Amino acid sequence: MIVTWRIGIRLALIIVVTVILQVSFFSLVPTLGAVPDLVPVVVVALGLLGGGVVGAVCGFATGLLLDSVLLQTLGASSLVLLTIGYLAGRYREGFEITNSLIPSLLAGGFTLLAGAGYAAVQLMLGVETPVSLLILREILVQALLAIVLALPTYPLLRRALRPALIDTAPSHRVLAPASVRRARGGIRSGLRTARARSPRVGGGVA
Amino acid sequence: MYRKQVRRRRAVLVALIVVSLILISVSFSEAQSGPLHTIQRGISDVLSPLSEGAERALKPARDLVNWFDETFNARGENEALRDEVAELRGDLADAQSALGENQELREQLDLRQTSALGGFEPVTGRVIGRSPTLWYSTVTIDKGSSSGVEVNDAVANGDGLVGRISDVTRGTAQVTLITDHRSSVSARVLPDGPSGVVEPEVGDPDDLLLDFIDNDETDLEGKILVTAGWSNGQVSSAYPPGLEIGRVSEAEPGEQESFQRVHVDPFADLRELDFVQVLTGGPERPGVPG
Numbered sequence: 203m204i205v206t207w208r209i210g211i212r213l214a215l216i217i218v219v220t221v222i223l224q225v226s227f228f229s230l231v232p233t234l235g236a237v238p239d240l241v242p243v244v245v246v247a248l249g250l251l252g253g254g255v256v257g258a259v260c261g262f263a264t265g266l267l268l269d270s271v272l273l274q275t276l277g278a279s280s281l282v283l284l285t286i287g288y289l290a291g292r293y294r295e296g297f298e299i300t301n302s303l304i305p306s307l308l309a310g311g312f313t314l315l316a317g318a319g320y321a322a323v324q325l326m327l328g329v330e331t332p333v334s335l336l337i338l339r340e341i342l343v344q345a346l347l348a349i350v351l352a353l354p355t356y357p358l359l360r361r362a363l364r365p366a367l368i369d370t371a372p373s374h375r376v377l378a379p380a381s382v383r384r385a386r387g388g389i390r391s392g393l394r395t396a397r398a399r400s401p402r403v404g405g406g407v408a
Numbered sequence: 409m410y411r412k413q414v415r416r417r418r419a420v421l422v423a424l425i426v427v428s429l430i431l432i433s434v435s436f437s438e439a440q441s442g443p444l445h446t447i448q449r450g451i452s453d454v455l456s457p458l459s460e461g462a463e464r465a466l467k468p469a470r471d472l473v474n475w476f477d478e479t480f481n482a483r484g485e486n487e488a489l490r491d492e493v494a495e496l497r498g499d500l501a502d503a504q505s506a507l508g509e510n511q512e513l514r515e516q517l518d519l520r521q522t523s524a525l526g527g528f529e530p531v532t533g534r535v536i537g538r539s540p541t542l543w544y545s546t547v548t549i550d551k552g553s554s555s556g557v558e559v560n561d562a563v564a565n566g567d568g569l570v571g572r573i574s575d576v577t578r579g580t581a582q583v584t585l586i587t588d589h590r591s592s593v594s595a596r597v598l599p600d601g602p603s604g605v606v607e608p609e610v611g612d613p614d615d616l617l618l619d620f621i622d623n624d625e626t627d628l629e630g631k632i633l634v635t636a637g638w639s640n641g642q643v644s645s646a647y648p649p650g651l652e653i654g655r656v657s658e659a660e661p662g663e664q665e666s667f668q669r670v671h672v673d674p675f676a677d678l679r680e681l682d683f684v685q686v687l688t689g690g691p692e693r694p695g696v697p698g
Contacts (some may be wrong), residue, residue, distance in 0.1 A: 222455065225548070226462040229538035231473040239540045255417050261422045266431075270451040271459070272446075272539045272546060273582045276444055277431030279541075284424050317542075324543040327436060329610060331589045337611025340542050344519045380612045 203252035209366040213248070215258060216362065220244045221267045228335045236343035240355070241268060242308045243348050245283045247356045249290030250305055251363055261287030275327065282319040286312040309352035310345045317341035422468050440559070440575065452548075453577040456536070463536045474680065495630075511646075528648065528690040531555050533581070535681045542611055547586035547681060550616040552579045555688075560646045560685045563630060568652040568675030569593070570684050580590075581686070585678050586653070587613045594645045595653055597628060603636050606653060608670060613678050616654060618670035625668065627661045633672055644693040 203209070220240055228238045245264055249257025265280030290312055299305065318341065325333075360367070435444050452456030534694040551557050553576045561573045563583045573592065574584040584591055587608040595618065596603040604620040618633065633656060637649025661668055 218455075218458075220638070222458050222462050223466075224540055225537035226459045227470060229468045229540045230463070230535070230680075231470050231477070233473065233477055237538075239538050241540065246583065255420050258421050258424055262428065265428075266452070270437075270448045271455050271543065272537065273445075273448055273452055274539065274541075274544050275432060276435035276448060277428045277433075277457070281425065281428035281432065284421075284477060286429065288421055301571075320541055329543075329608045331590045331592075332609050332617065334609045334611035334615070338540055340611060367445070394693075 203256055204365065204367045204368065205256065207367060209363065212366075213256075216244065216248070217264045218265060221264060221271055224268070225271055234343050234351070236340045236347065238347040239313060239316075239344050240351055241279075242283065242286055242313045242364065242406075243351045243355050244288040246309045247305060247352065247359045248286040248291040250294045250299065250308065250356070251360060251367060252291060253295055254288050256285030256292030257289075257291030258284045259287075261285070278320070278327070281323060282316050284287060284315050285319060287313075290328045291325050292301060305356040306349045309356070310349035313348035314341060314345040317334040317344055336364060339405060348386065432648075438499045443453070445575075449575070449577045453579060455483075456548075456577070456580045458608065459548065463534070469535070506579045520528070524549040528687040529690050531557060532683055532685055532686040533557075534683055536580070543589065545591075545608070545613065545678070546574070547579050547583050547585065547684075549583060549684060549686070550579070551686060552577050552581050554578050557686050557688060562647045562651065563684050564651055564682065564687065565684050566677050567677065568654065569647065570676050570681065572646050573686060583684065583686075586616065586674065587678050591645065593647055593653065594638055595633045596636045597656065598632045598634055601628065601631055603638075604670070608624045614673065615657075616672040616674055618656070618672050619667060621659075621668045621670050622660050623666055623668055625659075628668075628670060631656050646693070648687065648690060 205213075224240045228240050241264055245257065245261040248260040252260070261283035262280045265278075265283040266276070268274075268279045269276045290308060292341070293308065321337070321341070412465040431444070434442075438444055448453055469649035498572060531551050535547045535553075536550045537548035539546045542648055543655050557573055557576055558577055559573050563570045564570055569586060571583045571588070573581050573584040584594055586606065589608060589610045591608060593606040594603065595606045597618075602625050604618045604619050607617050607619055609615050609617055621628070633653045635647040635651040635652075635653060637647055652675055654672040657673045658671040659668050660671075
């Protein structure tokens with residue numbers, strides 16, 4: 203991913219909208235006995251699109267905002283989310299995404315990991331009351347809901363960040379820098395040409 | 409070149425982890441008035457209009473999802489409610505009879521009729537946010553210090569006790585629910601049962617535990633639990649007395665302990681809260697910072 207300041211603003215907007223949607227909508231609609239968690243799904247998607255560093259930074263920022271809005275222990279969500287963002291990004295750097303279901307399955311797996319990580323952080327900070335085994339069921343249901351949430355989320359984010367994605371370029375030539383493309387007639391016309399010349403690649407190394 | 413990139417990537421990751429750990433450590437040990445909490449409150453205040461707007465705009469979609477979820481659960485709930493109605497009819501007859509006697513005795517003693525919440529000024533707040541993690545049972549409401557809400561004010565809804573205010577900004581307040589692992593409520597069993605402390609079981613919002621009840625206490629099942637609201641003149645419970653919490657569902661002897669394990673079904677549906685009432689003002693409670 204080529205992170206220009208415009209893409210940076212898009213990423214920031216995605217993070218703010220995600221946190222607001224989570225806190226004001228998804229957290230208020232318990233489904234199948236658990237709360238759907240959009241936050242890890244978006245962080246994993248950003249990691250898959252942008253790579254390890256982008257995933258880690260976005261995860262850290264999302265966690266910081268989430269903890270601030272909810273007045274929770276600052277840093278706990280950041281630590282968990284930056285880890286899954288980084289791991290998702292590393293997966294993308296090492297493996298090809300050949301199937302459209304892979305991002306959803308990865309989102310489910312990393313949400314499960316986030317649930318376990320969050321439990322570890324909380325137990326480390328100290329929980330004085332008994333912990334029900336039902337918490338395992340909730341973490342599992344959250345992971346299943348994450349798979350469903352990722353189905354529309356990943357393509358949506360991919361579309362929103364398309365100008366920055368290297369794999370949208372034609373495979374047989376190197377994409378010129380953003381400033382040069384703008385000089386030639388803007389990013390959109392450049393991408394239209396690129397898409398017309400070669401079929402879109404489902405995956406590729408970001 | 410590649411090695412340099414790898415080194416930079418690792419440096420970013422390590423830096424972020426270290427910053428996160430420092431933030432956790434400072435935020436966890438810092439007082440509510442500390443700089444980190446002040447910044448958090450500032451960010452929360454700035455984003456609260458957005459949360460409120462999103463909550464209102466997405467209400468129809470939320471109602472739709474909740475409708476599906478409720479319809480899914482309705483059949484089992486219907487049977488349980490029929491049983492409860494039959495039981496409550498009997499209780500109502502007893503209560504009406506007791507109420508008549510009570511009024512008669514009050515008239516004889518010339519006592520003024522006051523409710524358990526006399527002196528409090530309820531402020532109705534709309535829930536505009538909620539924590540997605542299972543470890544924090546907190547909700548954010550759209551009323552803050554500008555509406556007279558203070559830290560440690562009790563929060564209830566039409567069904568019973570919900571929690572208490574744990575943090576306040578100008579326009580919003582955070583309610584720590586009674587299912588949060590940091591919550592404990594002193595309570596007593598009606599009509600003249602024992603007193604104990606209600607604690608949650610993390611991960612199960614439909615079950616509370618009443619602790620410190622001796623194994624000798626029997627016949628607790630089905631009885632109603634209210635806040636004790638105790639005070640010894642220097643230290644007080646943050647909750648006023650007489651607020652309904654829930655009903656004892658099961659009592660089992662504690663293993664290797666002298667206390668029972670008493671399970672309580674909370675009256676308030678703490679998963680689906682739309683509006684709550686913050687009990688502001690009220691009599692002074694010594695030892696409870698407001």
